[in-house]
Amino acid sequence: MMSFVEVKPSELVKKQYFFKMKSYSQVFSSLIFLQLLGIFFSVGPAGGSVSHDNYLEIDYSHYSANMVFLFTMIWAFISAVLITTKAYRYDDFFFVTNRVTSHLSNMLFLATISLIGGLCIYLSGICVKVIVAFFTDGRIVAPAGSAADASSLFIGALAMVLYLLLICGFGYLTGMAVQLNKRFIAILPALWLGFMYSNGTSKIGQFFQKCIHFYTHESSFMIFSIKMLFTIMLLFLLSILISNRMEVKS
């Protein structure tokens, strides 16, 4: 007689998390590739000006690692969508899972990649500075605020992580919606474009602008974090709700 096995959900989530960290390794290799690409595009000046009078000429160019940030955001979104696809979702079902533990371990995985992504953005910023310093003759003038006491650096990095996690939440929900019904592939981009181009003129557009404003213009980091975390949880909760009755078909 075979002995039956009882599993604790928390233990299973942990196991699934470590399994995912190992088997989704291509997510990390694509991060490295995209960050390098971002750095490559960032070492050229993002803008600048030349001003002069008879005695003095100031040639000013500014560099930014925004490209790295943008690429990483895209990477986070795609990675989140990717792990909702059958090829990834069904791996869990071959082993031991139910839908909730599968989602929870996915969330832990996305939180981890956001953390790593955020850290890498920060390090890439430094990398860009070093490269620029190395290859240009001029003097480096860091903009105000970036002179970096430890706490503002920390806050900046943490904000980056939260943004990435938010993007992951959107990606995950998008992916799950598409898995639920393929029509969302057309509907979601249409909705997004609709919102983008209805700027300010219509009620919907105004609402959309307000939403963006709600997340991007917050001076208190504390309140910003709460807003973000709340939204992220909402996105993941919604993903669980819409997919909890989804079947495993091949």
Next chain:
Amino acid sequence: MIVVDARDLVKSYGRTKILKNMTFSIEENTITGVVGRNGAGKTTLLKIIAGYLRETSGQIQVFSRRPFNNLFVSANSIFIDDQISLPDSLTLNEILETAGSFYKNWNHHLAKGLLDYFSLRPDQYHRNLSKGMKSTFHMILGLASRSPLTIFDEPTSGMDAAIRKDFYRALLKDYLAHPRTILLSSHHLQEIEDLLENVLLIDDGKALLHISADDLKKWAIGLKGKRETIERCVKNREILHEQELGFDLVYTVVRNDFPEDELARMMSWGVEVSPVSSSDTCVYLTKKRKGGIDDVFRRSETV
């Protein structure tokens, strides 16, 4: 103990009913063959038992629990078919290790041994395996997991004859050493019938027959003789199969519930009585129409 219990189980997609009020139960520590024609609903049934699909109505219980979204059922069962989704980034050896971490009864020694025996390299990737090698690897996963409920859905597809034979032998050996409940669906009933204790015959979404494999071997009987004699013998009986063998000579298959003396009488009339193999019985029972493929040609020629 009853491991799988289905009552009026229905599964439909939109208006198409795949399973139609299926009722049966499967005892603990038995090997049951799930047999039926293509599209009879075998895979759907097995996937519902594994908790992959959700029943539309009726009741399905595995280990006295509803399998869909159930951790206990997931931890104590494994579903093997030729379309298992496995991570592309892991080697076969890593997949075995992962399976070992999830399935508590996993026997790594056995898994490694079988991998070696079937000449699968541990550093290969799953996506690079051929169809038959994939099936072989999946079979290894199914055997080594030693799950209390092990479900094989067409496990031998793509395997060559030698590997199929080895697989059946390995399955039987491991089952005898570590009894568990095994569901095995296959098109090749004649290959697996010696392995099976019970047969669950499914036709058109219903459980047509659920009997022991021994009973199935004796379930039907073939009668060969002159048309007139045979017609007298099988009067008022349901004819499962009829075939013309030549002028005035017919072969008829009916249910084997004749008393001894009647059989003796028929033989004295010159009727040849022969057993009907399990797999033929299943084919006759699940035939969509009277007359065989010959009929189609006969009709197309007369037009």
